[in-house]
Amino acid sequence: MQEVFHLIAQVAKSNANVLLLGESGTGKELVANAIHYNSLRAGKPLIKVNCAALPANLVEAELFGYERGAFTGATRSKEGKFELANGGTVFLDEIGSLAMDAQGKLLRVLQEKEVERLGGTRTRKVNIRLIAASNKDLAKEVERGNFREDLFYRLNVYPIYLPPLREREADILLLADYFLEKYAREYSKDIRRISTPAIDAFMQYHWPGNVRELENCIERAVLLCEEQVIHTCHLPPTLQTARDTGTVQSQSLKEAVERFEMDLIIDALKNTRGNMRQAAKALGTTERIFGYKVKKYNINPKQYR
Numbered sequence: 001m002q003e004v005f006h007l008i009a010q011v012a013k014s015n016a017n018v019l020l021l022g023e024s025g026t027g028k029e030l031v032a033n034a035i036h037y038n039s040l041r042a043g044k045p046l047i048k049v050n051c052a053a054l055p056a057n058l059v060e061a062e063l064f065g066y067e068r069g070a071f072t073g074a075t076r077s078k079e080g081k082f083e084l085a086n087g088g089t090v091f092l093d094e095i096g097s098l099a100m101d102a103q104g105k106l107l108r109v110l111q112e113k114e115v116e117r118l119g120g121t122r123t124r125k126v127n128i129r130l131i132a133a134s135n136k137d138l139a140k141e142v143e144r145g146n147f148r149e150d151l152f153y154r155l156n157v158y159p160i161y162l163p164p165l166r167e168r169e170a171d172i173l174l175l176a177d178y179f180l181e182k183y184a185r186e187y188s189k190d191i192r193r194i195s196t197p198a199i200d201a202f203m204q205y206h207w208p209g210n211v212r213e214l215e216n217c218i219e220r221a222v223l224l225c226e227e228q229v230i231h232t233c234h235l236p237p238t239l240q241t242a243r244d245t246g247t248v249q250s251q252s253l254k255e256a257v258e259r260f261e262m263d264l265i266i267d268a269l270k271n272t273r274g275n276m277r278q279a280a281k282a283l284g285t286t287e288r289i290f291g292y293k294v295k296k297y298n299i300n301p302k303q304y305r
């Protein structure tokens with residue numbers, strides 16, 4: 001993370017486009033904020049668009065804007081996010097989900113520094129800095145033919161990789177204390193510390209949802225805790241099993257298989273942003289069976305949105 005901070009400091013004041021890579025919940029959006037608010041554009045807008053949150057045609061309308069009559073329902077013209085962000089920064093989250101058509105248009109914005117609204121003929125000059133983020137390996141997406149190579153090279157000028165939380169053991173402790181203080185204050189509770197077994201559980205857990213999951217976990221524990229110390233009983237069941245089955249030798253076959261199954265389910269949910277239908281499909285099972293397992297393992301799909 002020190003390396004990440006160094007990279008942020010180094011690039012912030014320049015106008016270079018930045019590509020943030022890393023699993024969901026590792027802090028990419030936080031880094032995007034840090035870059036923008038430490039840049040010379042800090043007084044200008046930072047406009048965020050999540051490319052995975054909207055259907056392809058709506059993403060284009062959002063990004064590039066449209067003229068009246070461009071499509072059914074376009075009863076008036078609307079400026080796009082690039083126009084709105086003029087002088088400032090655009091944060092494109094989950095850029096790996098951007099459709100091919102939109103990728104071509106984005107490349108044009110980056111190269112020519114101009115946008116054309118959907119259904120429009122006029123081009124408008126825009127001065128924006130782009131910060132893009134992806135939890136997919138974009139180089140692999142290029143190989144698979146899902147992402148334009150030329151756009152990838154344009155974006156990949158200054159990549160910053162955020163390591164997953166499970167590879168940042170010291171951060172687990174620091175962040176746990178930080179969130180404990182934050183939520184204890186927020187909920188006006190006098191909670192002083194986290195018990196050693198609970199800390200052990202944190203260290204052994206693999207944190208598929210990264211910092212976001214840790215934050216949720218601490219918030220929940222603070223809400224449940226009626227004393228001055230957070231114990232394992234205040235942690236979600238997934239973490240309690242992480243501690244109980246920490247050493248591989250002590251696992252029975254059934255436990256090991258269940259743990260593996262749970263990991264697969266969580267990974268699938270992570271990849272589909274908590275969409276149960278898609279996750280079930282990805283694992284080649286039915287929604288019904290998937291739903292049953294999610295309940296069985298006490299998994300909260302909303303956590304991965």
Ligand SMILES: Nc1ncnc2c1ncn2[C@@H]1O[C@H](COP(=O)(O)OP(=O)(O)O)[C@@H](O)[C@H]1O
Pocket residue numbers: 022023024025026027028029030031175211212215
């Ligand atoms: N180093 C950190 N310190 C404090 N909070 C963090 C840190 N990294 C991430 N978070 C918090 O974790 C959550 C997820 O971070 P976010 O930037 O949205 O991740 P991503 O964009 O990679 O999914 C947010 O609530 C964010 O504030």
Ligand SMILES: [Mg+2]
Pocket residue numbers: 024025028029093
């Ligand atoms: Mg995010």
